[in-house]
Amino acid sequence: LNNNYGHRNSQGLDFIDTIENGTHSAIFYEEPEYGHMMEYRYLKIGLLKGETCIYTTHEKDDVRSIENEMSDFGIDVDRFKKDHLLHVLHITDPRQDPEGLLQGIKNLEEELLSKSMSSVRIVSRFIRQVQNDEEKVANMFVERTVHAAFEKYNGSFMCPYPVDDIKSAIEGEWMQNHLRNHHAAIFVFKNGKGLALDLPK
């Protein structure tokens, strides 16, 4: 990702490079290609700092293709996996947990945090997809739950959201919930340009 994705002198997408440890951020993107580039850039910076980096997917078969994309992006996947710093994990939607959604969230958190005793950097969305009302409600609950006890994450956490139209999405309750339950929000528009906001701690 080069500087063309940020604005000339703004708090645009280069914001990714400056996200501090302990930040719970949400990234909303209209084009998956740009969204994935931002996620990989975020992880690459963490890997170069020696942080344990975790990327999750709900599709078991996607793990290999994600690793290939990361390699194409310039991440030395083999080296970082060998050093136990990079983990591309298949996860299960916490709604499917037999003990319920809340316990499902806790179990997932435990699974992710067990990967490292030191600083961790995570890109993950626990709810598989967020389109219908039921999925949105569950997703909002997840974000509130994670954010309310974020101290337990010794590191930073980025929640990725593909969105058809960011400008329309910001009008709704779902976005309002996310803006109130993250420390930072990053918007990446169709044209590849973006905007990043610091939110109240």
Place this chain on the structure above:
Amino acid sequence: LCKHSLLLLEDKTGVDSQIYQKISFSLSEGFAVIYIVEADPVQTLERMIQGDVKKAKESIESGALTLVDRNSFYLSAEGRFNQKPIESITDLYKSLSAKFKGVLPIGMPLLPSHPDMSDYQNLMVNENLADITLQESDEIICCYDNESISNMPLSYLLYLLHAHQYLIQGELTRYEPINGQAFNLIKRGLDKFFGEESAHMVLRTLKLVYHMDEKFIISNPEIFEDTLGKMFKRSSKEMLSAISDEIKAELKGRRRKMSAGGTGLEQ
């Protein structure tokens, strides 16, 4: 209706022949004028007589024209900024209101070369007091020079746009509405700095997260400036400057347009 107007001057001494024309016209119409723009009332009187205010001396004698030393009005004897200088002319204002058709105070707030926010807060208090004190038949003109405008923080620029109904320049019979422009200029500044659609995202976030809507932002420019600074920690200085520049450019652009006989509203 009472007009609370903003007049931008090139010269920071405040000497302006067009203000003299306005004073002369107002006196001839039966208004009283309180003039707090220049420093030395004796020299000011001489300049007025040489200028367009031929009956300045007679007007002072009749009580229609009051010349107030700008320095002593805005500064205390200890050299500090008066917190509520407008209160010092309240009695005068009341007596003039009883005797004349209306009262026209013209002031030019004094600012140090490096003002801090408390100086601007004093100015805001005085602008508000001016509004409270004035009656419907009155008019008040607040003069600011180019240099003062250039040094102003965003919150005070927004305050100026909110507090004044009109911008006047060139011929002082021409007034252009500026009240209500602040929000559009904020949007324009944000879009220019961050790119198209950014203003919508930023302002929507302010509303959703901080409960700050247009009305709140315009009425509380200091809180707006502070919050925006926190939202863009890494680029707040440049971003706030970008919005300020947009407001300054608009004010200066309008002044040029009006000086050239542009689209100002005839009053």
